[in-house]
Amino acid sequence: xxxxxxxxxxxxxxxxxxxxxxxxxxxxxxxxxxxxxxxxxxxxxxxxxxxxxxxxxxxxxxxxxxxxxxxxxxxxxxxxxxxxxxxxxxxxxxxxxxxxxxxxxxxxxxxxxxxxxxxxxxxxxxxxxxxxxxxxxxxxxxxxxxxxxx
DNA sequence: GCCAACGTTGGC
DNA sequence: GCCAACGTTGGC
Numbered sequence: 632x633x634x635x636x637x638x639x640x641x642x643x644x645x646x647x648x649x650x651x652x653x654x655x656x657x658x659x660x661x662x663x664x665x666x667x668x669x670x671x672x673x674x675x676x677x678x679x680x681x682x683x684x685x686x687x688x689x690x691x692x693x694x695x696x697x698x699x700x701x702x703x704x705x706x707x708x709x710x711x712x713x714x715x716x717x718x719x720x721x722x723x724x725x726x727x728x729x730x731x732x733x734x735x736x737x738x739x740x741x742x743x744x745x746x747x748x749x750x751x752x753x754x755x756x757x758x759x760x761x762x763x764x765x766x767x768x769x770x771x772x773x774x775x776x777x778x779x780x781x
Numbered sequence: 782g783c784c785a786a787c788g789t790t791g792g793c
Numbered sequence: 794g795c796c797a798a799c800g801t802t803g804g805c
Binding site for chain 2: 794795796797798799800801802803804805
């Protein structure tokens with residue numbers, strides 16, 4: 632089983648939204664590297680942190696599980712969607728998503744500022760300078776360590 | 782294939 | 794709102 636970190640802006644879709652929906656498609660990813668990981672590498676049963684980005688307190692806020700492996704992102708083919716991409720088509724889909732299931736909130740948000748203070752987390756892709764990828768793998772040792780911070 | 786211009790992300 | 798870092802686009 633592998634571990635991941637998925638970013639989302641809480642004003643768009645945060646941990647409370649996922650808790651309400653329980654299962655949701657991780658739609659709208661429009662970056663090829665992130666797409667490739669969702670399409671090719673994520674497996675059912677993998678777990679992921681939900682990270683709140685672009686907000687007052689950027690932080691890991693919850694845990695989720697991959698419940699459906701990569702499949703074409705339907706919002707790419709919906710002209711009404713803000714994620715619409717005319718260069719994608721159902722016959723030749725360009726963008727993929729997975730389905731995630733809510734597991735739980737962390738007992739408290741673990742902020743980016745706090746994560747940066749732990750040498751044990753050196754190498755965590757989230758902390759790399761200039762990193763903007765919304766989907767990144769998390770090493771098991773890092774995963775376990777972060778959960779001890781709760 | 783190069784690379785300048787432009788757009789986006791996201792912390793601060 | 795600023796701006797650094799990065800990705801994408803498109804002319805050549």
